[in-house]
Amino acid sequence: MIIDVQRFIAKEESYWKELDELVEALDRDSGKAFDLHRLKRFHYLAERASADLVQIREFVTHAELTLYLESLVSRAFCEIQDRRAHSMRFHPLRWFFKSFPRTFRRHYRGFVLSLAITVVGGLFGAGAVALDPQAKEVIMPWSHLMLDPSDRVAKEEESTDFRLDSKAPFSTYLMTHNTKVSILILALGITWGVGSVMLLFYNGVILGAVIADYMLAGEGMFLSGWLLPHGSVELPAIMIAGQAGLVLAGAMIGWNNRQTLRMRLRAILPDLVTLIGGVACLLVWAGLVESYFSQDHEPVLPYILKISVGLVELILLFGFLGYAGRKKEVDD
Numbered sequence: 001m002i003i004d005v006q007r008f009i010a011k012e013e014s015y016w017k018e019l020d021e022l023v024e025a026l027d028r029d030s031g032k033a034f035d036l037h038r039l040k041r042f043h044y045l046a047e048r049a050s051a052d053l054v055q056i057r058e059f060v061t062h063a064e065l066t067l068y069l070e071s072l073v074s075r076a077f078c079e080i081q082d083r084r085a086h087s088m089r090f091h092p093l094r095w096f097f098k099s100f101p102r103t104f105r106r107h108y109r110g111f112v113l114s115l116a117i118t119v120v121g122g123l124f125g126a127g128a129v130a131l132d133p134q135a136k137e138v139i140m141p142w143s144h145l146m147l148d149p150s151d152r153v154a155k156e157e158e159s160t161d162f163r164l165d166s167k168a169p170f171s172t173y174l175m176t177h178n179t180k181v182s183i184l185i186l187a188l189g190i191t192w193g194v195g196s197v198m199l200l201f202y203n204g205v206i207l208g209a210v211i212a213d214y215m216l217a218g219e220g221m222f223l224s225g226w227l228l229p230h231g232s233v234e235l236p237a238i239m240i241a242g243q244a245g246l247v248l249a250g251a252m253i254g255w256n257n258r259q260t261l262r263m264r265l266r267a268i269l270p271d272l273v274t275l276i277g278g279v280a281c282l283l284v285w286a287g288l289v290e291s292y293f294s295q296d297h298e299p300v301l302p303y304i305l306k307i308s309v310g311l312v313e314l315i316l317l318f319g320f321l322g323y324a325g326r327k328k329e330v331d332d
Contacts, residue, residue, distance in 0.1 A: 005056075008052075008055070008056075009065070012048075012052050015045055015048055015049065015052075016049055016052070016068075016069070016072060018045055019042070019045035019046060019048075019049055019072060019076060020072055022038075022041075022042050022045065022076075023072070023075050023076055023079060026079050027075075027079075042076075043080070045076070046073065046076040046077060046080065049069060049072055049073050049076065050073050050077075052069060053066070053069040053070060053073055056069060095274070095277075096278065096281060097320075097324050097325065098324065098325035099274055099325070100274055100275070100277070100278035100281075100324075101320060101321050101322070101323075101324040101325050102325045103271050103274040103275055103278075104240065104243075104275065104278070104321050105321070105322070106271065107243055107244075107247050107271065107275070110242075110243035110244070110246040110247050110250075111239060111240060111242075111243040113243075113246055114200055114239040114240070114242030114243045114245075114246060115239050117197055117200040117201055117204065117242065118200050118201070118203060118204035118207070118235075118238075118239055118242070119204060120201065120204065121200065121201035121202060121203065121204020121205045121207075121208065122204040122205070122207050122208030122211070123204075123208060124201075124204070124205055124208065125139055125204065125205035125206060125207065125208030125209035125210075125212070126208035126209065126211060126212035127208075127212075128205075128209065129208075129209045129212040129213050129216075130212050130216065133213075133216075135209070136209055136213055139205060139206060139209045140206065140209060140210070141206065145210060145213075148217070149213055149214045149217035149219045149222075149223075150217050150218070150219060153219050153222045153297075156222075156297050157297050157298055157299070167291045167292055167295075168291075170291045170295075171287045171288055171290070171291035171292065172287070174283075174286070174287035174290055174291060175283055175284050175286075175287035178234060178237070178238070178283045178286070178287065179279070179280050179283050181199070181238065181241075182237065182238060182241035182276065182279045182280070182283065183241070183276060184199065185199045185200065185238070185241040185242050185244075185245045186241050186244045186245045186248065186272065186275075186276050187245070188245055189244070189245035189246060189247070189248030189249040189252070190248060190249075190252065191249075192249050192252050192253055193245065193246055193248075193249025193250075193252075193253075195245075196242055196245030196246060196248075196249060197246075199242075200238075200239070200242040200245075203238060207235070210223070210227075211223065221303050221307075222297065222303065224303065224306075224307045224310075225297065225298075225301075225303035225304075225306035225307055226294055226295075226297070226306075227294075227310075228306065228307050228309075228310025228311065228313075228314075229289050229290070229293050229294045229306050229309050229310045229313070230286045230287075230289040230290035230293070230294045230310075231286075231310070232310045232311070232313040232314035232317065233282050233283075233285055233286040233289070233313055233314075233317055234282075234283065234286035234290070236282070236314075236317060236318075237279045237282035237283050237286065238279075240275055240278065240279050240282075241275075241276060241279045243275065244271075244272050244275040244276055244279070247268055247271065247272065247275070248265075248268065248272060250268075251264040251265055251267070251268045252264075252265075282317075289313075293306070293309070294306070
């Protein structure tokens with residue numbers, strides 16, 4: 001209960017003015033966003049003004065002040081509700097260019113491990129083909145890779161069939177197939193990571209075997225021009241799917257986390273959705289590039305041009321994953 005009204009007003013008036021200024025700032029710029037410190041301050045001032053309103057209502061002689069506080073509190077909580085509703089809307093561009101790379105960086109150790117598993121698989125596949133060329137009949141999953149590399153290069157460079165109507169279905173197949181593989185790698189994290197590790201390793205084995213087969217045949221330029229334009233995005237995307245699978249595996253195992261399994265899974269679910277959603281977007285791009293660009297060889301497209309495009313894509317991708325959305329992280 002208030003004993004001295006004038007003293008109460010003198011004490012609280014500065015807080016009301018500060019809240020009023022913050023509300024005015026938000027009214028002037030609807031897109032304005034407070035950092036975490038100012039957001040906490042705004043919430044504190046709104047709650048304090050609400051408590052003051054409850055107390056000042058006891059005095060009939062201060063009806064004008066009561067109306068002012070009612071208006072101030074109403075405006076403050078309207079801003080809070082508007083911001084909450086705004087934050088719950090899905091903004092695709094903001095999600096892809098901010099949320100996705102931030103989530104990637106938050107779990108970067110999972111990506112490093114995914115990359116390491118793929119590299120180990122690649123070394124195994126390359127070693128197997130180098131030591132026994134017949135091993136590729138066991139390792140290679142596609143018939144066109146069974147051909148002698150030099151024969152395939154000659155066939156590809158002599159081909160004049162560049163029909164656009166055949167590229168669209170091929171592009172769609174690549175997108176859907178690679179996305180299914182990525183989702184499977186993520187889902188197999190439920191096996192405490194064993195399934196995810198096996199698929200990452202096998203993907204590395206195939207990649208290493210193909211690289212060794214073409215390099216030993218002296219077709220490194222063709223391989224680079226064929227693989228880099230789409231592989232510079234597709235392969236990291238598959239590894240990000242592996243990253244997500246390893247994050248899921250970490251939640252399954254617990255790693256000294258005292259939370260229940262349900263709580264651990266609930267905590268990582270948004271990050272898993274963000275990672276696999278970002279992977280799907282990257283694979284759409286990779287599918288388009290592989291169908292409409294990677295499959296055209298010299299003399300149609302110079303290999304040096306294709307290699308340059310692939311390297312630029314790789315630099316841009318890791319620049320994006322490493323730095324996009326960092327401003328908000330610094331502010332927070």
